[in-house]
Amino acid sequence: MFWRAAGLTYVAYSRIAARTVRKCTKVSLNIGIPPTKLKMTPWENGKMIKNEQ
Known part of the structure; x- marks a missing residue:
């Protein structure tokens, strides 16, 4: 509970x-961010199977 050590209540922490x-997550701010890739x-x-692609 790091929020308690910082002197915050749970409500303040969650706010x-x-x-x-x-x-x-604002859409207008994320326009310049390039798309991400998922591997x-x-x-x-x-065990991991070797990918043949």
Whole structure:
């Protein structure tokens, strides 16, 4: 509970977190950000399978 060590109540902590998430997800601010890539790695029986692509 790092928020308590910082002297915040849970309500204050969650309010700050919600405001930060809202600022980060605004569409107009994200226009210049290039698209991201997602790399998928197949696994079988707990081991990574080599991708043949």
